Amino acid sequence: MxxxxxxxxxxxxxxxxxxxxxxxxxxxxxxxxxxxxxxxxxxxxxxxxxxxxxxxxxxxxxxxxxxPPSRPLPPELARAVIAAATRARQAGEARDSVQTSPSP
Structure with missing residues (x-):
């Protein structure tokens, strides 16, 4: 096994x-x-x-x-960290798309 x-x-x-x-x-x-x-x-x-x-x-x-080994994050704190990372990533993607769009 x-x-x-x-x-x-x-x-x-x-x-x-x-x-x-x-x-x-x-x-x-x-x-x-x-x-x-x-x-x-x-x-x-x-x-x-x-x-x-x-x-x-x-x-x-x-x-x-x-x-020393780290301790696992409690689920509620993990959700908050993931939500913050998602918001930051989405803000970065939005910022990148605005910067790369052609000027009229």
Whole structure:
């Protein structure tokens, strides 16, 4: 059985165990697709090594590692933040459409 990283994540899964096993077997049988996950991991490791060569990324990573976990937003506060972001986005889209409209 596949493990899901977070409690409650299984309810978001849309495939059952047998379907996932069949899909994994099918992908593993294809020589081109079988190497894709390993290539993706190698690519991410190379990119991380490149980023860690730059001081701003090392500093950001260090700050991220020492920062305690955040707490989830209560639903009412989350709705307020989402509403503010939506209004700001709509105002920006309206402003952009006014600026890009041709002058008569």
């Amino acid at each position: 596949r493990r899901f990283p977070a409690a409650g994540a299984r309810r978001f899964a849309t495939l059952n165990h047998d379907a996932l096993h069949a899909l994994d077997s099918h992908l593993a049988a294809d020589p081109v697709r079988a190497g894709l996950p390993a290539a993706a991991v190698r690519g991410r490791k190379v990119r991380l090594a490149e980023l860690m060569g730059a001081e701003p990324y090392r500093a950001l990573t260090g700050r991220r590692l020492v920062t």
